[in-house]
Amino acid sequence: MNLKELAATLNLSQTTVSRALNGYPEVREETRVRVLAAAKAAHYAPNSRARRLATGRAMTIGHVIPLTGRAEMVNPIFADFLIGAGEVYAAEGYDLLLSMVTDGDTDKAFRQLAANGSVDGVMVQAPQDNDPRIALLKELDLPFLVHGRTGDAKGYSWLDIANIRAFRRATDFLLDLGHTRIALINGQANFDFAQRRLRGFTDALTARGLSPLPHLMAHDAMTESFGYLSAAEMLDGPDPPTAFLASSVIIAIGIRRAVADRGLRLGRDISVICHDDELSYLNNDVGGPAFTATRSSIRAAGRRCAELLIDLIRDPDQPPKQELWDVDLTVGQSTGPCPAR
Amino acid sequence: MNLKELAATLNLSQTTVSRALNGYPEVREETRVRVLAAAKAAHYAPNSRARRLATGRAMTIGHVIPLTGRAEMVNPIFADFLIGAGEVYAAEGYDLLLSMVTDGDTDKAFRQLAANGSVDGVMVQAPQDNDPRIALLKELDLPFLVHGRTGDAKGYSWLDIANIRAFRRATDFLLDLGHTRIALINGQANFDFAQRRLRGFTDALTARGLSPLPHLMAHDAMTESFGYLSAAEMLDGPDPPTAFLASSVIIAIGIRRAVADRGLRLGRDISVICHDDELSYLNNDVGGPAFTATRSSIRAAGRRCAELLIDLIRDPDQPPKQELWDVDLTVGQSTGPCPAR
DNA sequence: CCACGGACTCAAAGCGCTTTGGGTTGCTGT
DNA sequence: ACAGCAACCCAAAGCGCTTTGAGTCCGTGG
The missing domain is CATH 1.10.260.40 (lambda repressor-like DNA-binding domains)
Incomplete structure (x- = not known):
């Protein structure tokens, strides 16, 4: 019909x-x-095909996921974000086009999307320092919104959380408990968020006349095994940490495993603070928060990013929108005073 | 141009x-x-819009994700599957249309997709018993492939793993170690895979003259907290289990937390076997597999499902394709002989 | 020398919508 | 009684491709 x-x-x-x-x-x-x-x-x-041709609008928003063999490993985070965004897209009548590309083809993918007009705008996640995607998308004149930010953070729209402030606060919290040998188990070093978190961590230490210990810092894709391995190595090495700062609950779970393996008790022998994206299947609140954590819902971020992007698509000539979310610190059972030696 | x-x-x-x-x-x-x-x-x-109108093909495959407030919680699993499928779609020139719908609107979503011709086929995940989607999609005459199966498993195409066999084997493994009070922490009861796993579990017990203990069985969305809470309750209750069978690594992580909280040691005091979907960020193999597990890569399943579906789209009149994957049992550090009392 | 088939190329007709640029009606006010 | 104006409705022209049906040209066999 x-x-x-x-x-x-x-x-x-x-x-x-x-x-x-x-x-x-x-x-x-x-x-x-x-x-x-x-x-x-x-x-x-x-018929949506005909309608799209006639109107010239794709009514579709693109998410391009690079398959680096590593970055997509943070997929629980990517998935929760996607679901948040997808909710809004659906409500506003937009389709969500998901494009997996092997790393290095990201450029080609964006150019393609722009050239064949299959999307009205794209979402950019997890920017690295001076991410080339931003310049490219400006050149292609395709509306886009960045979750996170990079470079001078000017001239494009983004939504980010206050990573520096969050990690500074978390570090201060541990310092106040008397910890001085604090380990940082962070995301991959080239990601902007990881750099900011490192900065917050360093700032807090510096302010107290301390400096970060190189053997207590690790950067990699935020998997459970990365958390486990780094923690294990640090705990078994010289000068072991009494506290950990982790960039993700998933890492923290790995740390917890390493701690338990060694017969140590979380919150008593070893303290852990992590950043909690409030992933729905890793609820940190059951029976009181398990981990002391800086928290910010990635799903809510997805929703808000979608709103901003759609607004940008509807009126592409407005000035860039930028939103910085503050982050809570929730005290859980995974932290306690630094044990006396 | x-x-x-x-x-x-x-x-x-x-x-x-x-x-x-x-x-x-x-x-x-x-x-x-x-x-x-x-x-x-x-x-x-x-221009893809024009091309699609002219050819009558959407070159797009739909995934409809119901937002039940619970089911999408298994999103780490859904995400890995999605990535696997997406790789194949990209290679074959298909777009992936992701549609989030509030639960109850699933029907409407499929009808819509069929009526406005925005997809050439759809992927169906996590079927429940006698899932209405299957009848609907047949009626709509839209090519589809089910990951999992349900009902008599006839008359439509699917790919599934041998859940009954896997869980029977896992249970036998625990029984051979001398465990008799085995707990099953399973997915939501209405999902077909959960029912099959329960059946494998029950079969193994029955074959040895045992029967499942109601207070040692739990069904719910497979989150970490569900694993934690159920395990905690069982361990603290009368007649506690000496071993757990879990339907997901995520559940097992929750169990591990409950075990550690009580000062017990995994693999010595308490045994755990789980089903491992080989999620990339929850690698179970670092330093030897942490959990004894039945394993099957959900990402590989996604890839294969995509291949099958595309084949079905290209030649819709072929008889249904069905594929049953066997599942390995990998022995890790989380199991050991039943401790003497 | 002519008919014929293969190798190329083209104009034009869709695909199923939206949107432009008029027409008709039927009232109103004068 | 007539211009003027809403209020409705319509035919037809796109949107940018693919595909059909029809040439044109050239070399070959009869």
Whole structure:
């Protein structure tokens, strides 16, 4: 059933039927009701391919996921973000086009999306320092929104959390408990968020006349095994830490395993603070928060990013939108005073 | 730059240019080379909206994710599957349309997708018993592939793992170690995979003259906290288990936390076997597998499902394809003989 | 020398919508 | 009674591709 047939059964022109369906004013209310009823009865739905061609809008937003063999490993985070964004897209009538590309083809993928007009805008996640995607998307003149930020953070729209402040606070919290040998188990070093978190960590230490210990810092994709291995190595090495700062709950889970393996007790022998993205299947709140954590819902971020992007698509000529979210520190059971030696 | 303009600059007709670009035989090699060069120079890419309208194919595959407030919680699993499938889609030139729908609107979403022709086929994940989606998709005549299966498993295409066999083997393994009070912490009861796993568990017990203990069974969304809470309750209750069987690594992580909280040692005081989907950020193999586990890569399943679905789309009239994957049991450090009392 | 088939190429007809640029009606005010 | 104006409705022109059906040209066999 297409528009032509529907119009024929109604003895109306395609124009009128189209207008009735799309809520244009120049059609009598009575006619509109009749059209809507007929459309419903016939299970008519406008062909989206034709509609897109005619309107020139794709009504689709692209997410490009590079398959680096490492970065997609943070997929629980990527997934929660995606779900948040997807909720909003659905509500606003946008489709979500997910494109997996092997690393290095990211450029090509964006160029392709822009050239063949299959999306109206794209979401950029996890920017690295001076991420080339930003310059490229500006050049392609494709609306985009960055979750995170990089470089001078000017001239484009983004939403980010206050990573420096969050990690500074978390570090201060540990310092106040008397810890001085604090380990930082962070995300991959080239990601902007990891750099900011490192900075917050360092700032806090420096302010107390301490400096970060190189053997107590690690950077890598935020998997459980990375957390486990780094913690194990640090705990077994010389000058072991009494506290850990982790960039993700997943890392913290690995740390917890290493701690338990050694017969140590979390919150008593070893303290851990992590950043908690509030992943739905890793709820940190059951029976009181397990981990002391800086927290910020990645899903809520996804929702807000989607809103901002859609707004940008609807009115591309507005100045860049930028939003910085503050982060809570929730005290859980994984931290305690530095044990006396 | 569109086809018309490109044709004009080449002094050729649109037909010829289109044919040259799409590899049809009726164009001279010399001409084809000339066209390809010009297209490249002009950064020409055919408008996908127009192409889709003209060909009648969407070159898009749909994944519909119901937002039940619970089911999407298994999103780490969903995400790995998605990435696997997405790799194949990309390689085969298909787009991936991700549609989040609030629960109860799943029907509407599928009908919509079918009616407006925005996808050529859909992937169905995590079927429940007699899942209504299957009947609906048959009715809509939309090619689909089910990851998992349900009902009589006839008349449609699916790929599944041998859940019954896997869980029977895992249970036998624990029984052989002398465990008799074995707890099962499973996924939501209405999912087919959970039912099969329960059956494998029960079968193994029954074969040895035992029967499952109601207070040692739990069903729910497979989150860390669910694992933690159920294990905690069972361990603190009367007749505590000496071993756990968990439907997911994520659950097992929760169990491990409960075990550690009580000062017990995994593999010595308490044994745990879980099903491991080989999630990339929860690698179970670092330093020898942490958990004894039945394992099967969900990402590989995603890849294979995508292949099957694309094949089905290309030739919709073939008989249903069905594939059953066997599952390995890897022995790790989380199991040991039942401690004497 | 002519008919014929293969090798190329083209104009034009869709694909199913939206949107432009008019027409008709039927009232109103003068 | 007539211009003027809403209020409706329509035919037709795109949107940018693919594909059909129809040439044109050239070399070959009869």
